[in-house]
Amino acid sequence: MSHPVSVADLHFAYPDGRQALSGVTFSVGKGERLAVLGPNGAGKTTLALHLNGLLRAARGTIRIGDLEVTDDNLVEIRRRVGLVFQDPDDQLFMPTVAEDVAFGPANLGLEGDELEGRVDEALAAVEATNLRQRVPHHLSGGEKRRASLATVLAMDPGVLVFDEPASGLDPAGRRELMETLVGLPVTQVLITHDLPLALELCPRSVILDEGRVSADGPTAGLLGDDELLARHRLEMPYRLDGRKSGR
Amino acid sequence: MHAPDGFLNAGTAVVTGALSAGTVGAALRQAKHYLQHRQVPLAGITAAFVFAAQMFNFPIAAGTTGHLLGGALAAILLGPHVGAVVITVVVVVQALVFADGGLTALGYNLLNMAVIPAYGGYAVFKLFRRLLPATSGGVVAATGLAGWVSVVLSSMAFSIEWLFGATAPVSFTRVFAAMVGVHLLIGTGEGVISALTVGTVLASRPDLIAGAADLDAGQIEDTRGPRAPTLLIAGVVAALFLASVVSQFAFADPDGLERVAQETGFAASGEEHLLSDSVFADYATAGIENETVSLAIAGVAGTLIVLAVGWGLLLGVKRPGRRSAV
Amino acid sequence: MGAGHAHALYVHEHSAVHRLAPEAKLAAALSFIAAVAVTPREAVWAFGLYALVLALVLAAARVPPRFLFLRLLGILPFVAFAFLIPFVATGDRVEVLGIEVSGEGLWGAWNILAKATLGAATSIGLAATTEVPKLIEGLGALKVPAVLVSIAAFMIRYLELIAEELGRMRMAMAARGYDPHWLGQVKPIAAAAGAMFVRSYERGERVHSAMLARGYSGVMPVLRPAGAGWFDWLLAMTLPLTGVVIAAVALVVT
Ligand SMILES: Nc1ncnc2c1ncn2[C@@H]1O[C@H](COP(=O)(O)OP(=O)(O)O)[C@@H](O)[C@H]1O
Ligand SMILES: [Mg+2]
Numbered sequence: 001m002s003h004p005v006s007v008a009d010l011h012f013a014y015p016d017g018r019q020a021l022s023g024v025t026f027s028v029g030k031g032e033r034l035a036v037l038g039p040n041g042a043g044k045t046t047l048a049l050h051l052n053g054l055l056r057a058a059r060g061t062i063r064i065g066d067l068e069v070t071d072d073n074l075v076e077i078r079r080r081v082g083l084v085f086q087d088p089d090d091q092l093f094m095p096t097v098a099e100d101v102a103f104g105p106a107n108l109g110l111e112g113d114e115l116e117g118r119v120d121e122a123l124a125a126v127e128a129t130n131l132r133q134r135v136p137h138h139l140s141g142g143e144k145r146r147a148s149l150a151t152v153l154a155m156d157p158g159v160l161v162f163d164e165p166a167s168g169l170d171p172a173g174r175r176e177l178m179e180t181l182v183g184l185p186v187t188q189v190l191i192t193h194d195l196p197l198a199l200e201l202c203p204r205s206v207i208l209d210e211g212r213v214s215a216d217g218p219t220a221g222l223l224g225d226d227e228l229l230a231r232h233r234l235e236m237p238y239r240l241d242g243r244k245s246g247r
Numbered sequence: 248m249h250a251p252d253g254f255l256n257a258g259t260a261v262v263t264g265a266l267s268a269g270t271v272g273a274a275l276r277q278a279k280h281y282l283q284h285r286q287v288p289l290a291g292i293t294a295a296f297v298f299a300a301q302m303f304n305f306p307i308a309a310g311t312t313g314h315l316l317g318g319a320l321a322a323i324l325l326g327p328h329v330g331a332v333v334i335t336v337v338v339v340v341q342a343l344v345f346a347d348g349g350l351t352a353l354g355y356n357l358l359n360m361a362v363i364p365a366y367g368g369y370a371v372f373k374l375f376r377r378l379l380p381a382t383s384g385g386v387v388a389a390t391g392l393a394g395w396v397s398v399v400l401s402s403m404a405f406s407i408e409w410l411f412g413a414t415a416p417v418s419f420t421r422v423f424a425a426m427v428g429v430h431l432l433i434g435t436g437e438g439v440i441s442a443l444t445v446g447t448v449l450a451s452r453p454d455l456i457a458g459a460a461d462l463d464a465g466q467i468e469d470t471r472g473p474r475a476p477t478l479l480i481a482g483v484v485a486a487l488f489l490a491s492v493v494s495q496f497a498f499a500d501p502d503g504l505e506r507v508a509q510e511t512g513f514a515a516s517g518e519e520h521l522l523s524d525s526v527f528a529d530y531a532t533a534g535i536e537n538e539t540v541s542l543a544i545a546g547v548a549g550t551l552i553v554l555a556v557g558w559g560l561l562l563g564v565k566r567p568g569r570r571s572a573v
Numbered sequence: 574m575g576a577g578h579a580h581a582l583y584v585h586e587h588s589a590v591h592r593l594a595p596e597a598k599l600a601a602a603l604s605f606i607a608a609v610a611v612t613p614r615e616a617v618w619a620f621g622l623y624a625l626v627l628a629l630v631l632a633a634a635r636v637p638p639r640f641l642f643l644r645l646l647g648i649l650p651f652v653a654f655a656f657l658i659p660f661v662a663t664g665d666r667v668e669v670l671g672i673e674v675s676g677e678g679l680w681g682a683w684n685i686l687a688k689a690t691l692g693a694a695t696s697i698g699l700a701a702t703t704e705v706p707k708l709i710e711g712l713g714a715l716k717v718p719a720v721l722v723s724i725a726a727f728m729i730r731y732l733e734l735i736a737e738e739l740g741r742m743r744m745a746m747a748a749r750g751y752d753p754h755w756l757g758q759v760k761p762i763a764a765a766a767g768a769m770f771v772r773s774y775e776r777g778e779r780v781h782s783a784m785l786a787r788g789y790s791g792v793m794p795v796l797r798p799a800g801a802g803w804f805d806w807l808l809a810m811t812l813p814l815t816g817v818v819i820a821a822v823a824l825v826v827t
Contacts, residue, residue, distance in 0.1 A: 054782050075788060083786045089734060090779040093288060095706030095726055102796050107788030135706070137733050155787060251651050253688020257611050275718060282720050283791050288784065289777030291727020292735075296773040298728065299736040300766050303743070305759045315766075324770065336724045343599075343712075344582060344705055344729075346696035347647060349689065350603055351610045414614075415681020416662045439756055440763050447767025455774050 002066050003027040004159050004187040005051065005081075009060035012046060012211075020046040022211040023060070028159075033181070033188040035198035035219060038208035039233035044191045045086065047208065048163045051189065052081040064159065079108060082152030086163040088144035092136035097128070097147045100136065104155040122154035126180055142173030146180065153184075161189045166197050195236050199223055207232055248316075248405060249341065250356055252349030259412025264354025270362045271335050277328035286329070294333045297321055298340070305440060313436040318364020319397035320441040323372050323390050324448070326457035331365035355408050359401040368397030371485070372458055378481055382469035383449040386459045391442030392485050395434040402430035582644075584701040589808070590634035591702045594801030595711030597809035602699040606692045608816035614684035616823035623691050626815050627698065636701045644697045648689050655689075658682040705729050714800050723793050731776070739769055 006027035013019045020043045028034045038044050049055040050062055053074045062069040064080050085091045094100035098119055105118045123129045126146040131139065139147060145165070152160065165181070166174045178201060181188065190202055198205055198219055205222050207215040209232045215222055222228060223236055255263075275282075282290060297317040304312045317337075322330030338360050341347040348356045372393035379385035406423040413419075448456055453467045590598070605627075612619050631641065659669075662678025669679070700708065709729060713722040742765040753759055781789075801809075 049782065052786050054785055075790075078786055078788050083783075085779065085783050085786075087779070089731075090776060091783045093727065093730055093780045093783065095709070095730060099706075099796050103784070103789075103794060104787035106794030106796055107790065137730065151787065251648050251685070251689030252606050252692025253610050253685055254651065260610070271721075272718075275720060279720075282724075286777070286781075287720065287723050287793070288727050288780040289774065291724040292731045292773045292777040292780065293770070294724055294728040295731040295735045296770055298732055299739050300769070302736060303739060303762065303766065305756070305762050306753050307756050332721070332724065336721060336728055339721075340709075340725055340728060342696065343708060344700050345647070346644060346693045346700065349606065349610075349692040350696060351606050351692065414684050415658045416664045416675065416677045417658060417681070418663060421661060436756055436759075440759060440766065443760055443763030444766045444770065447764045448770055451768075452771045452774070455771065 002063065004030050004032075004065055005189065006063045007047075007050075007060070008062075010047070010050060010057050010062065011059035012043075012050065012055060012057060014046075020211055021050075024208065024211065024213055025060075026206050026213055026216060028187055028189060031185070031187055032204065033190065033202045035202035035205040036189060036191045036208055037193065037195065037198055037205050037222075037232075037234060039193060042208045042232075043211040044193075044208055045163055046211075048083060048161050048189075048191050051159075051161050052083045053077045054083075075108075079155055080157055081159045081161060082155055082157035084148050084152050084160065084162045084165060086167060088141075088148040089136070091148040091151060092139075092144060095135065096132070097123075097134050097136060097139075097150075098132045100147065101150050101154045104151060108155065118154045118156070122150040125153050125184070126150045140173075141168050141170065142176060145169060145173065145177055149180065157186065159187045159189065160184065161191065163191050164194070165190060165192065166194050193234065195223055195229075195234060207234070209233075248356070248359055248401065249338075249348030250352045250359075250405075252351045254349070254352055254414065255355055255408055255412030256414055257351075259408055260351055260354050262354070262411075263358045263408060267335075267354050267357035267362055270366075271331065271357070274328040274331040274335075278326075278332055281326075281329055282332070290325070290329055290333050291336075293321070293325060294336045297333060298337050301337070305436060307432065307436045313433050315440055316360060316364060316398060316401075316437055317441075318361060318401070319368025319372065319393045319437070320390070320444060322365040322369040323393065323441070323445060323458035324456055327366055327369035329457075330369065331361055334361040334365055337361075355405075355412075358408075359404050363401045363404050364397040367400040368393045369458075371396045374484075375481055376458070378484065379477060380469075380471075381462060381466050382471060383446070383453070383459065383462065383467050384469060384471045386449065386456070386462070387442045387446045388481065390445040390458070391438040392481060393438075394441035395438030396485055398430050398434035398437045399427060402426040582700045583704055584634070584636050584640060586635040586702075588634045588702070590630060590698075593702075593809050594714075594805040595703050595707040596714035597801040597805040598699055598703055599708065599711040599715060601809040601812050602695050604810075604813035605816040606695050608813060608820040609691045609695075610688055612688075612820045612823045613827040614680055614687070615827050617683075619819050619823040620687045620691065622819050623816065624694075626812065626819075627691065627694055630812055631694075631698050631701075634698065634702045636698060640701065641694060641697060644701075645690065645693055648693050651689055652686060655682040655685040658685070719793065727780075731773075735769065735773060738772070739765065742769070 008025050010021050010024040011019075012021040024043075024047060026034075036044055036047065046055065050057060050069075051064075053069045056071075057069075064077055067073055067076060067080070069077050092100050094103055101119045101122050102115055105115055110118060120129070123132060126149050128143065128146045128150055131143055131147055134143075136144065136147065145168075162181075165177060169177060174197070178197070181190075181201060190198060192198060202219050204217065205215075205219040206213050207222060207228070214232060215228060229235060297315075297320075300315050300317055302314065304314050307313050318330070318334050321333050324330070325333060335357055338348065338357055339353065342350055342353055342356065372389050375389035375392050376385065379389050403423070403426075406419065406426050409417075409422045410419040413422075445456065445458075449459060449467060453459055453462065459467070605623075609620075609623055612623075658681045659674035659678035662675035662681060664675045664677035666673045667676040667679070668674075703711070706726065706729065709722060709726050712725065713719065743762075746761055746765070751761055753762070
């Protein structure tokens, strides 16, 4: 059976000539939660935009299940892969949360009660039913994050890709987010430089740096390797060798 | 310049409404491709930017402050059609949501604050782009002049509308002198802020400026402004342009002007019914013989002739930007 | 434009006026203002009636008089202009409080004051009883071109975000002693505006990506629930119908 996500030898350069990805290869198993770690400018966001066809590979292939990402099947790819953007204010663009959640499924052709049902389900899944009629601008950071997640869940994707999901959240909001993610029964790719988040949520990680995958393995193992982390400008806020101040 | 309801008579409101709706409709058709394929969120968010920038006060001198109108700036940044559409949305939302400007005054408010600054400002910008060097310095200077002229043009438009739709016996010449006089000053603020804003954008994302799309990388790096003589000529052209519009109205028929102002503004609105004093009724009954109409046609025709002569002169001027002998 | 914050425009209540469909309210407000605008200024009684009818509607909507008054201050610049008119206008002179002014000018000033105030009060009432997104929705229902409506919706969504960002920039400048007194010192303000334009543009591109990621194909999906029913129209139109009757009588009588 094919992997939900498999990326092979992916290359990409921005129009201004900047080479952002230079041969990325990895795959994600069904139901797996994978972390993609890397410093600023590593190409993480660029990779995320490729996973649902917003940027098109210059070389290499991306497959979502049995489907290769090409111009002809973008609609299906975008239905299968939900992308949660780094800044919720980019994601929540409609006047109210409910309309925003409805935007995706409406683009897929859903209407009336079916559409309403999707919206209700998605909001319930992230415990945001009470945010229905709220105006996105006035939500708290954590509420915005949950609303963004609902907008994507409403499309019923098999794969969720998060770009820096915990950025801008306070510790409690971060905790709530982690609980929500653990409860979602879909394949997840967490793109982040937040190592403790990866350690807690993702059994496996890949490290991306300068557009290349430089390590792929169990998260605990990667994060225990100080030298590896230092080489890629990654840092744990505390050490993993037992001297950490309890968790 | 967000005029409230009832500021001009109903006929003027209806005619300017039709003019604005027609122009915005045409702008929408022109901008259709752009707006369909990419840019609806972009246009909306830049509209929010223009709206927010209008709330930003800046000092002019001696305790007076002004704020940006942004019509010319939007047209230069986004192109005239998208610029006009964006400012239209700003003005409509200001009236509808913020009660800033009357809902029945939208016709003339749109004409004065969206259509004329965007298209007039852009035309002036293009005119000066021809005269000034093809460098970012030239773009900045042209933006400044366009910003200034755009505000003066809309004050002129406002005065002309008063000529047709006055609701009180204040003579056209008086309104014209006051409006244009004040806006010659306010316009300098608009010009300076617009120019500096475009300068900042040129320094970081020159690719975003529709009005500078023709510049190559080398020309963008050239931030030297136009040399003093060039700038002087540009200033003179701008002043001549404005003066010629003014003179069209002053010379066309000074006596007639007063009489018309009296008739449309004072006698008519005082004694006759609403529809009989409107331009509409005048068109229907008196047609082109009507003094108001012929006066306005003289003014518009004069302005067009001046513009055409200006174009001709500028076409004859060798573009200083093309310095390299190819 | 001091009141740039959407929540300062809306009065949170649950009146019948609040519940009316936005397009019906919008059409009603517009036609009522149009009736006011065409009323001859000599029919002073008519303007009194308009004010009374409008006051009844605003009271039913529980819009506080203080709120209305504060929002009405927005038309002050034109009120000032109106007060100037009797002094600069031509025509017969009449004496008011020992000062010679133009009689026609007085009528002109009254005309602008009365219509501007009633128009603004109606718009304020509309915005006070209709949340901004609903107002924009109403525009769509009244067949304003969809592109304009979408642009307006995006603008409303990002207005506060951008205004606050600009405000923070201005504050940061002030915090470092920036206090400009004339036009020659405005470069930092323009630099902030330029930076803000670039950020707005880039946000526009990111939002567009976020839309594509959820299947956007260039046309905004229609999410509106069923539009206004006949009852909404009937109820909303009582205001402009009253207005039209008053205007018609005023036109005939004057
Ligand atoms: N729109 C763009 N145009 C040109 N270069 C870009 C663009 N977006 C990102 N880059 C560059 O591509 C590289 C990778 O960026 P990005 O994927 O955003 O990294 P990350 O998300 O890991 O911080 C960076 O060097 C960045 O400067
Ligand atoms: Mg990133």
